[in-house]
Amino acid sequence: MPLSHYTGLTGLSDDLPVKAGLLLVNLGTPEAPTARALRPYLAEFLGDPRVIEYPRWLWRLILHGVILRIRPPRSAHAYQRIWTAQGSPLRVGSEALAAALQETLSRRLPGPVKVALAMRYGQPSVAAQIERLLRDGVRRLLVLPLYPQYSATSTGSVLDAVADSFKTLRWPPELRVVNDYHDDPGHIDALARNIEDWWRVHGRGDRLLLSFHGIPERYTKAGDPYFLQCQKTARLLRERLGLDPAQLVVSFQSRVGREPWLQPYTDATVRELAAQGVKRLDVACPGFAVDCLETLEEIAMQNRDFFVEAGGQELRYIPALNDSQAQVDSLAELALRHMQGWPERGA
Numbered sequence: 001m002p003l004s005h006y007t008g009l010t011g012l013s014d015d016l017p018v019k020a021g022l023l024l025v026n027l028g029t030p031e032a033p034t035a036r037a038l039r040p041y042l043a044e045f046l047g048d049p050r051v052i053e054y055p056r057w058l059w060r061l062i063l064h065g066v067i068l069r070i071r072p073p074r075s076a077h078a079y080q081r082i083w084t085a086q087g088s089p090l091r092v093g094s095e096a097l098a099a100a101l102q103e104t105l106s107r108r109l110p111g112p113v114k115v116a117l118a119m120r121y122g123q124p125s126v127a128a129q130i131e132r133l134l135r136d137g138v139r140r141l142l143v144l145p146l147y148p149q150y151s152a153t154s155t156g157s158v159l160d161a162v163a164d165s166f167k168t169l170r171w172p173p174e175l176r177v178v179n180d181y182h183d184d185p186g187h188i189d190a191l192a193r194n195i196e197d198w199w200r201v202h203g204r205g206d207r208l209l210l211s212f213h214g215i216p217e218r219y220t221k222a223g224d225p226y227f228l229q230c231q232k233t234a235r236l237l238r239e240r241l242g243l244d245p246a247q248l249v250v251s252f253q254s255r256v257g258r259e260p261w262l263q264p265y266t267d268a269t270v271r272e273l274a275a276q277g278v279k280r281l282d283v284a285c286p287g288f289a290v291d292c293l294e295t296l297e298e299i300a301m302q303n304r305d306f307f308v309e310a311g312g313q314e315l316r317y318i319p320a321l322n323d324s325q326a327q328v329d330s331l332a333e334l335a336l337r338h339m340q341g342w343p344e345r346g347a
């Protein structure tokens with residue numbers, strides 16, 4: 001039995017040896033593409049009340065009685081299609097982005113800065129990485145969830161994890177949070193340049209589809225701003241690319257369960273576009289900071305097959321921003337802006 005349930009880190013100084021700490025948080029990913037590794041990952045993810053808003057007792061029964069028996073082998077099969085020698089693309093991409101941001105921010109900030117990457121589900125946890133930053137001398141913390149659009153299911157859940165960690169700390173740091181960056185001009189410009197660069201190399205398709213991860217419609221009706229923020233990102237990106245409304249389509253992917261999610265659904269949309277005679281369809285997923293199962297498997301494989309089966313010729317997935325210079329620069333700018341105004345300390 002510990003003496004106290006507050007974690008006290010001894011030997012910390014009040015001197016601000018480090019100017020600021022930046023905690024990047026992404027969703028998390030299984031440790032291996034196996035049903036055995038998927039089970040604890042999905043149990044933690046789908047057990048989060050922010051993600052599934054059902055009566056707890058009922059959901060526990062369904063989750064443990066049905067979902068965690070059926071879904072792990074199916075998901076494992078999907079992960080096997082995208083797994084790399086370095087591991088899960090989401091982890092590899094997020095780590096590369098964090099390393100590049102550490103490098104850029106160290107150059108841009110006058111004092112030392114520490115960047116850490118946490119996963120909302122799985123390892124390294126938000127609590128472990130906040131502790132690591134404290135040990136490294138961080139007393140001012142900026143949390144940047146790697147979700148451009150705010151949703152209670154994604155960003156909101158990261159904030160829960162930060163709050164839970166703070167509740168256990170004897171001396172928490174000062175805290176700032178980036179709620180979203182869906183309309184940040186630097187971010188929109190980075191997305192646009194990524195698509196334009198890709199078009200320069202591969203040519204332009206007949207239509208551009210922007211596919212965002214979905215959430216249950218019910219959450220939007222209850223006040224989640226996610227749908228509106230996705231629509232705004234899409235409009236700003238369309239305007240920045242100089243496209244007509246008819247040249248760009250928005251849809252929502254990854255529906256789980258039976259209740260209605262945000263619409264139109266991506267799978268129905270790619271089939272419909274093929275039926276309308278679209279031959280070459282370009283797809284980008286601006287809601288994902290780095291490539292992952294949802295882009296590499298669900299879009300670039302599953303939906304590519306749906307499109308071709310429905311009469312389309314080619315579905316071409318335009319990769320996420322990942323650790324591109326455009327993303328590193330726009331997120332560094334964003335972080336620097338959010339770090340401004342922290343007052344100087346007296347001697």
Ligand SMILES: C=CC1=C(C)c2cc3[nH]c(cc4nc(cc5[nH]c(cc1n2)c(C)c5CCC(=O)O)C(CCC(=O)O)=C4C)c(C)c3C=C
Pocket residue numbers: 027028029030051052071075088090147151153154213214215216226254256287288291292293294
């Ligand atoms: C069932 C409810 C889910 C909600 C609500 C949800 C929202 C949501 N998810 C992301 C980002 C990602 N989701 C990813 C995978 C994934 N998502 C769900 C379910 C919900 N997501 C599941 C069950 C899974 C796991 C895979 C599967 O079994 O199908 C991923 C990829 C993770 C990876 O390892 O690559 C991301 C990223 C957002 C942004 C969001 C709300 C806006």
Ligand SMILES: [Fe+2]
Pocket residue numbers: 213254
């Ligand atoms: Fe998801």
Ligand SMILES: [Fe+2]
Pocket residue numbers: 254293294298
């Ligand atoms: Fe999916």
